[in-house]
Amino acid sequence: MKSPIPDYLLEVVEACGTDNPGATADYIPELAQADPDRIAVCLSTIDGVVYTAGDADAEFSIQSISKPFVYALALADHGIDAVLARVGVEPSGEAFNELSLESGSGRPLNPMINAGALTAHALVGPATATTEERFERVLRGLSAFAGRDLAVDESVFDSELSTAYRNSAIANMLRSYSVIDGDPAEVVRGYTRQCAITVTVRDLAVMAATLANGGVQPLTGQRVVSRTVVRQVLSVMMTCGMYDAAGDWMSTVGIPAKSGVSGGVLGALPGQVGIGAFSPRLDAHGSSVRGVRMCRRLSDDMGLHIMDGPEPARSAIRRDRRLRGPGGHTVRVCSLQGTMQFSGAELVLRALASAEDAERLDGVVLDLRRVHSVDDVAERMLREALRRLRLDGLRVTVVDPECVLDTHAHTHRPARDGEIADEFAPDLASFDNFERV
Known part of the structure; x- marks a missing residue:
């Protein structure tokens, strides 16, 4: 059978591309010349399956979509507290190129606006890194997110640097507040080169899927950043990624996202999918008109809004039985399934705590063969349940x-004290030798 997903994406491109309002980023000469008719969309699953439609192989500069990934690299290099000391996490409510600084400290309000992005770039790598060494860390880091070697469009870099007056002013102001160290001109140069890294809509979707996958690149299997870093990045993307349109975006599309003035839009829905969209003409907020339109269509059609959470974990317990083993021992076999988080683990604890026949049991079997994953909270809850059962x-x-x-x-780790009782389960792959009580 041919998957219907590519056909669906083609339908999205055709429906969302019927008109083409907005304008290219004319304040950067090279971007002003972009082909305004190009349009593309891509989905990447967290296990690396990629679906595309439209001009999916068209290359364009990543621009501000680089911001969350460079922020992730700074967090990975220095830790959350050190980065927070230099750049905050509050929405600015202003355009991306405004000098939005915290009163008193001079910190940029968040890393998704230019002031915060310049600061994040300056934080990448060790404090002693040269401009070239810092950019090499950025390029390698973004390439790791994309799963392939990325490169710089030198013509875009030259064009953008020649008109970087506002970013130069912002960088000098940041230096005056000691938010960044070193030469502001070199920070602007490195940040501008960062924005000129070339990607495709396929790259955007896979980079987003790396975030959606908790920091593990779906195609290479490489852990690029930790889950803690991903949580911080996605949180800031959710509240600040679409600039002064962030509130409207979150209420209508509901996916942590970032846009760029070359026409790209990236969205990462945790645990599900990465999205890339591209169309060069921009709205008043600096985001792709048709890219935003396609993302909204995907969210509506596919139920991707982050507030449309899964149904409560009522089916975490697949079966709950009382069995008698070959040696005459009576055991309770609680078989779990799916992904275990707090709500599912709470159901298991509730069921185990409400057992009325505990005095007639010799043991309890917790069967996790159909459980896909257990998060940290659920793991602690289940381990505590096991401890109390032994008590x-x-x-x-x-x-x-x-x-x-x-x-x-x-x-497969060795058995811990009391966890594997061979007299109850001589064959851990099957309960065929047990008799239902």
Whole structure:
């Protein structure tokens, strides 16, 4: 069967491309010459399947879409507290190129506006890094997110640097407040080269999918940044990524996103999908008119709004049985399924705590063979349940061949005290030898 998703994306491109209002970024000569008729969209799943429609191979400069990824690199290099000391996380409510600084400290309000992005660029790498070394770290980092080697469009770089008067003024003001160190002109130069890195809409979708996948690149399997960094980046994207249109974007589209003045739009929905869209003509906020339109269509059609969360985890417990083993021992077998987070783990704890036949049991078997993943909170909750069951005098068996209850395990770990009771489950792959009570 041919997947219908490419046909659907083609329909989105055709429906959203019928008219083409707005204007290219004429304050950058090279971008002013962009072909205004180009339009493309791409989806990337978190396991690396990519679907495209339109001009998916057309290259364009990444511009401000580089901001969340360079912010991620700064966080990875120095930690959240150190970066927060230099740049905040509050929406500015102003255009991206305004000098939006915190009263008193002079910190830029967030890393998605130019003042914050210049600061984030200056923070990448060690404090002793040269302009060239810092940019090399940026280029390698963005390439890791994309899963391929990216390059700079030198003509865009030259064109943009020749008109970077406002960014130069912002950088000098940041230096006067000691928000950035070193030569402001070199920071502007490095940041402008960062914005001139060339991508395709396919790259944008895969980079977004890396964020949606908790920092693991879907195609290469490389962990680019930690989950903690991803959470910080997506949070700031959600509130600040679309500048002074962030509130409207979040209420209508509802996907952490970032736009750029070359016409790209990137969206990352945690645990689900990465989105890239491209069309050069911009609205008054500096975002692609048709790119925003396509993202809104995808969100509406596919239920991607982040506030449209999954149904409550009512089915976390697949089966809950009482069985008698070959040795005459009576055990309770609680089989779980799906992705375990707080709500699902709470259901399991509630079920185990409400057992009326505990005094007639010899043990409890927690079957995790159909559980895909267990987050940190659910892991702590389940481990505490196991501890309390043992304190109640019960023997505990954990059937966990994929080690989902040990998030740091990569191979099957040895049994821990009381976790694997062979007398209850001599064959951990099956309960065929057990008799239903």
